[in-house]
Amino acid sequence: MPRPFKTEEKNLKEETETHLDSSKFNSGICGQIEKLVLCKRYREAFELFEILECEGGNDVKCTTYDALVSACIGLKSIRGVKRVFNYMLNSGFEPDLYIRNRVLLMHVKCGMMIDAHRLFDTMPERNLVSWNTIIGGLVDVGDYVEAFRLFLMMWEEFVDVGSRTFATMIRSSAGLELISPGQQLHACTLKMGLYDDIFVSCALIDMYSKCGSVEDARFVFDEMPEKTTVGWNSIIAGYALHGYSEEALNMYYEMQESGVKMDHFTFSIIIRVCTRLASLEHAKQAHAGLVRHGFGLDIVANTTLVDFYCKWGRIEDARHVFERMPKKNVVSWNALISGYGNHGRGIEAVELFERMISEGMVPNHVTFLAVLSSCSYSGLF
Structure with missing residues (x-):
């Protein structure tokens, strides 16, 4: 067999070494992304992913794609979703069902439901995870009718759809505020022996409550x-x-x-509930419990407290809670601005609005209505 020329041998060796070095380098990057x-x-993981994007054509493993999917979900990054998905397609990677489901979840969690539906429709095979992912996404964005349509298709393919699916569809009934489909789903869960499932029970309580049947909600709760x-x-x-405020308060103590x-x-x-009952004493106890249980800095609970104290005319208490909040959202600002305005302290309401703007918080229509109302009520114009 004739030997190649020395120059050819040298070129072949250099190309092989370069390829091996490149493979080791890419493997190292993938490992770092996963870690x-x-x-x-x-964000740091995506900075490393940019290196793979620049080089192109790299052999990326399933575990790395799985990690990148988690990064996209964690960041809620639509741009990241598109980058990862395009790279996957352009590199010729053939995903298995697990990765396809993860990519579907990535689109759903980032709110890209049109793309998610398209992906779901073109999947060569689907399992319960695939169906639950797309149906859950539709319910989360309020597309309850489409969720029911897919659920019925799913049920034709899978007899045992599982408790999580029923819990999701019961949530869909609650969203539509239609008790009839909720009752039918309830009957199905009883026939299938899912009556003691925690997720199903909680979904049923919520559904019956939102559909106006508090008695049925209480029955389900008592049977848990x-x-x-x-x-x-x-x-x-x-x-x-x-409006059953006394009953709600009694259940809280239970x-x-x-x-x-x-x-x-x-x-x-x-x-x-305390706001509705005009019960300052109970609200103070709830406030103390909030702090005692370690939720003293929670944005939702503290915003509710700000609103309560404002409605009671205890503006200084409301301001104290507001100032202690490490994070504030537009609802928090609106609650305190409205509180100042409703009690004739329009100048302070305007000052708070100006501070809101200076701190980079974007006002909404409720903010502007609160400021205008404050000025009008205080006779500032």
Whole structure:
């Protein structure tokens, strides 16, 4: 066999070494991306991904794509989703069902439901995870009718769809405020032996409450073998929603006695109940409980407190809670601005609005209405 010339041997060796060095380099980058994502350092992971994008044509493993999907979800980055998906397509990577489901989830979690639906429709195979992902996404964005359409298609393909699917569809009934499909789903869960599932029970309590049947919601709650925080919150919120404030407060105290752990939603609900009952004493107890349980800095609960104190005319208490909040959203600012305005302190309302702007918070239509109302009520124009 004739030997190649020395120059050809040298070129072949250099190309091989370059390829090996490149493979090691890319493998190292992929490994670093995966480690960074595990540490939730998503932006740094994407900075390394840019190197792969610039070089192009690199062999990226499933584990790296899986990590990049997690990074996109963590950052809620639509641009990141498009970059990762385009790279996957252009590199000729053939994803298995697991990766296809992860890519679908990535689009759903980032709110790209049109693209997600298109991906779902073109999937060569689907499993329960695929169906639950797209249906859950549709329910989350309020497309309840399409969620029901896909659910019926899913049920034709899979007889045992599982408790999570039923819980999602019961949420869809609640969103539509239609009790009939919710009752039918409830009957199905009973036939399939899912009556003691926590997710199904909590979804049923929420659905019956939102559809105006608090008695049915209470029946489901009483039948729960294990009453969770979400279950208690759901029934308390149900009573509060329909003006049964005393019952809601009584359930709150029962929850306390049961020893079930309370969360910031529990306190937010009960503070709203106290507003309706005009009960300063109960609100103070809820405020103390909020701090005692470690939710003293929670944005939702504290905004509810600001609103409560403002409505009671205790503006200084409201301001104290507001100033202690490490993070504030537009609702927090609006609550305090409205409080100042409603009590004839228009100048302070305007000053707070100016501070809101200077701190980079973007006002909404409620903010402008609150400021205008404050000025009018205080006779500033």
